[in-house]
Amino acid sequence: GQSLEQPSEVTAVEGAIVQINCTYQTSGFYGLSWYQQHDGGAPTFLSYNGLDGLEETGRFSSFLSRSDSYGYLLLQELQMKDSASYFCAVMDTGRRALTFGSGTRLQVQP
Amino acid sequence: DSGVTQTPKHLITATGQRVTLRCSPRSGDLSVYWYQQSLDQGLQFLIQYYNGEERAKGNILERFSAQQFPDLHSELNLSSLELGDSALYFCASSVEAGGSSYEQYFGPGTRLTVT
Numbered sequence: 001g002q003s004l005e006q007p008s009e010v011t012a013v014e015g016a017i018v019q020i021n022c023t024y025q026t027s028g029f030y031g032l033s034w035y036q037q038h039d040g041g042a043p044t045f046l047s048y049n050g051l052d053g054l055e056e057t058g059r060f061s062s063f064l065s066r067s068d069s070y071g072y073l074l075l076q077e078l079q080m081k082d083s084a085s086y087f088c089a090v091m092d093t094g095r096r097a098l099t100f101g102s103g104t105r106l107q108v109q110p
Numbered sequence: 111d112s113g114v115t116q117t118p119k120h121l122i123t124a125t126g127q128r129v130t131l132r133c134s135p136r137s138g139d140l141s142v143y144w145y146q147q148s149l150d151q152g153l154q155f156l157i158q159y160y161n162g163e164e165r166a167k168g169n170i171l172e173r174f175s176a177q178q179f180p181d182l183h184s185e186l187n188l189s190s191l192e193l194g195d196s197a198l199y200f201c202a203s204s205v206e207a208g209g210s211s212y213e214q215y216f217g218p219g220t221r222l223t224v225t
Contacts, residue, residue: 033212042112042200042216043153050212087152091212097143097166098214102152 002026002092004101011107012078020073020104022088030091032064032071033098038084046073046086075106083108113137114217116201122223128189131220135182135203141165141211142184144176147198147219159184191224198222 004024012018022032031050035043049055049064049071061074075082085103092099113136123129135142144156146169155168159178170176173191178184188195198221202214 031212042218043202044112044216045213048212089153089212096211097155097158097168098153098212099155100153 002029002090002099004088004090004099006086006088006101006104008102009105009107011109013109014078014080016078017074017076018078018106020075020086020088020106022071022073022101024069024071024088024090024101026069026090026092026099028093030093032062033089033091034060034062034073035087035089035100036084037087037103043087078108080108080110082106112215112217114201114203114215116199116217116220118220119218120221120223122225123191124225125191125193127191127224128187129191129222131186131188131199131201131222133184133186133201133203133217135184135201136215139203139205139215140182141204141206142178142182143202143204143214144170144184144186145200145202145216147200149197153200156186188222193224196222196224 006022034046037043047062064071087103089098089100115134140161143158145153156170158166176186198219200219201217204211204214
C-alpha cells in the first residue's frame, strides 16, 4: 500500500514564501502530484513531478526526490486567494490510481 | 470550470435508502474516477472506469457500485445508506488511464447527507 504524510496546517503572510512538504511510502509509483482545493470547491491539479528535481509553474514550484521519498510544493509571493488545502498524491503502479495525502490547510494572513 | 459535471449538487436522504450519483466527464476523456471526501478527511479513491470497463478499485464498500455507460457518463450507486456515508462525492476524469492519469479534472461534487 501507500501512505503519504504532510503537515495539517501552515500559516503565512501575504507576499511570503511557503513550503509544504510531503513524504511518502509506496512500493512503486509513477510520480508525485499536487492538487489545490478551496473550501467548498473541487480539487484542481497544480503540478506533477515524474522525475527528480524542480518543476516551476508561475508562482508555484514542486520538487521530488525519489531517493528520499520526499517532495514539496513551494508557493511564492503568497496571495490571499492561495488560502486553501493542498494535497500531495501518488500514482501507484500497482493499482494505477491516485492516493492522496490528508491535505495541508494553508492560511494566508494579511 | 473543469468541464466535468455532476448531479445532483446536494442530496439528503434517510438511512437504509439508495441513491444514484451521476457524472459526465470532460469531452474526450475516457477515464472516470469516483472519490469520497468526508469532513476534514482527504480524498479516498473508490473506483475507476476506462472506456466502459472497470480499471481499478479502491476502498469501495460492497454496498456501493458504479458503472460507465457507452456515452462515457458514469453513475455511482450507494445503497443501504448509513450515517457514515454522509460525505462529498467527487467524480474526476482524465484522457488516459494508468501512469499518465496523474492530472485529473474534478467535478463540483455531490454533497450527500444521510439522516
